[in-house]
Every structure is written in C-alpha cells, then in structure tokens.
Amino acid sequence: MGRVVAEFAKAINASKEEILSKFRFVNCDNFFKDNQEGKGGILLLGHFANWELLGFAAAIKAKKMAFVAYPQRNKYVNEYISKLRKRFGSILISSHSPFFASFRALKKGALLAILADQSVISSRFYMNFLNKPAEVSPMPAVLSLKTGVPVHCIEFYREGNHLVAHCTETIYPPKVEYSTKAVADFTKILQRTLEQNVLNHPADWLWAHNRWKREAEARKALEEGKVRAN
Numbered sequence: 001m002g003r004v005v006a007e008f009a010k011a012i013n014a015s016k017e018e019i020l021s022k023f024r025f026v027n028c029d030n031f032f033k034d035n036q037e038g039k040g041g042i043l044l045l046g047h048f049a050n051w052e053l054l055g056f057a058a059a060i061k062a063k064k065m066a067f068v069a070y071p072q073r074n075k076y077v078n079e080y081i082s083k084l085r086k087r088f089g090s091i092l093i094s095s096h097s098p099f100f101a102s103f104r105a106l107k108k109g110a111l112l113a114i115l116a117d118q119s120v121i122s123s124r125f126y127m128n129f130l131n132k133p134a135e136v137s138p139m140p141a142v143l144s145l146k147t148g149v150p151v152h153c154i155e156f157y158r159e160g161n162h163l164v165a166h167c168t169e170t171i172y173p174p175k176v177e178y179s180t181k182a183v184a185d186f187t188k189i190l191q192r193t194l195e196q197n198v199l200n201h202p203a204d205w206l207w208a209h210n211r212w213k214r215e216a217e218a219r220k221a222l223e224e225g226k227v228r229a230n
Contacts, residue, residue: 001208004050004052008050008053016060019053022053022161023054023165024162025057025165028152028167030170031111031152035063035110036063038063040110040149042106042111042143042152044193045115045116045154046115046117046156046197047117047118047205048156048201048204048205049158049201050163051156054163056088057163058113058165059088064091064108066090066093066112068093068098068102069095091105093105098139102139102143106149114137117194117197118209119135119209119210119211119212119213120135120136124229125137126221126226127188127222129211133221134218136187138183141173141187142183144171145173145178145183145186148173151170152167152170153171155167171189173186174186180227184227217229
C-alpha cells in the first residue's frame with residue numbers, strides 16, 4: 001500500500017510520456033482500437049499492483065474512458081482524488097449508484113473500467129471465490145448482457161520496474177434471454193478470471209481488503225441453493 005500511495009503521489013505531475021513509460025500493454029491493441037472507433041467495452045480489473053496508475057495509463061491511450069470508483073469518506077480527500085482520477089479526461093462514476101451512468105457511458109462508446117474483485121454489500125450475489133463463499137459483484141455481467149459490449153479481462157502485475165497490463169481474453173455476452181440465472185452464470189465465468197489473476201500474482205493483489213467478510217451469509221445462501229438473496 002505504501003508503494004501504491006508513493007507512486008500515485010509521484011505521478012500527480014508526471015507527463016503522459018512518463019506515465020506510459022512505466023507500462024507494458026500486452027494484447028490490448030484490439031480494445032483500444034475499438035474504443036477509438038466509438039465502440040463500448042468493459043475492462044474487468046482487480047486491485048492489483050498499482051490500479052490507480054493503470055487508470056491514468058488507460059485514460060491516456062483511450063479516446064473515451066470511464067471508471068466506477070468508491071467515494072472516499074473524507075470530503076476533501078475524495079475531491080482531491082477524484083480530480084486526479086479525472087486528470088486525463090476520464091468520466092468518474094460513483095459506486096454507490098453506478099448502473100445507469102455506466103450504461104449510458106457504454107452506449108456512448110466509453111471503455112468502462114470496473115474493479116470487481118472485492119466484496120460488495122449491495123450486490124446480494126453469492127458464489128465461491130478461491131473456494132470460500134463470498135459476495136460478488138454482478139455488475140460487469142449485467143452491463144455486458146444489457147448492452148452487448150464485450151468484457152476485456154485484464155491481468156495486471158509488476159515485472160521489474162514496469163507495470164504489465166495483459167488482456168488475457170475478451171469475452172462476449174452469451175446470446176440468451178436476460179435472467180438472474182444468465183447473470184449468475186456469466187458472473188461465475190468472469191469471477192474465475194479474477195481468481196486466476198490472484199493465483200498467478202498473489203503478491204500483487206490487495207489482500208488487506210477482507211474479500212470474505214460476508215462469508216457466513218454467503219455460505220448460508222449457497223447451502224440453501226441460492227445464488228442471490230431475496
């Protein structure tokens with residue numbers, strides 16, 4: 001966390017060239033090209049390496065970038081960080097009520113970044129994450145199913161002095177009738193990619209967040225055969 005904060009602070013006044021020099025993008029040309037052509041897409045990310053710097057770098061390379069971000073409790077800290085996150089023209093969407101703003105951004109051709117690896121109390125969706133019951137975010141799946149845009153799965157890690165963003169796969173939403181089951185099935189596929197990222201790069205993941213803090217209620221729901229709370 002200290003390294004993330006120090007790097008973020010140092011990048012405040014860095015030029016675009018200086019920020020991009022720290023990055024290596026692998027297999028990402030297609031979705032940046034789609035974005036330049038006005039096609040929407042979802043970047044499925046987690047809290048790996050320095051996700052804040054990845055936001056800077058992606059915004060520099062994209063034509064239209066949007067982020068779903070959790071507002072900080074301190075008003076002044078929130079205003080400051082929000083200003084930084086929007087430094088390169090990104091649209092910032094509050095995680096408190098993100099769906100409609102995210103939907104509109106995708107329809108307007110934005111590349112929408114969603115950090116979907118943490119427990120989200122408002123989701124009420126449950127499934128195993130690394131073999132332990134957890135609450136998961138269905139939003140990437142919901143937005144992809146509703147808009148038809150693909151989900152680009154990003155593996156993000158440190159390699160020496162560089163940060164590597166590797167698009168491991170692009171997943172298109174299944175052509176099925178929208179339902180809770182469709183959302184759950186698609187969410188399970190997307191969550192598996194996040195699990196694999198943790199297994200591949202455990203030292204780069206933000207373990208300080210308690211991913212399983214609602215394990216008891218998640219376990220109860222799964223034992224009752226539920227994937228979603230009523």
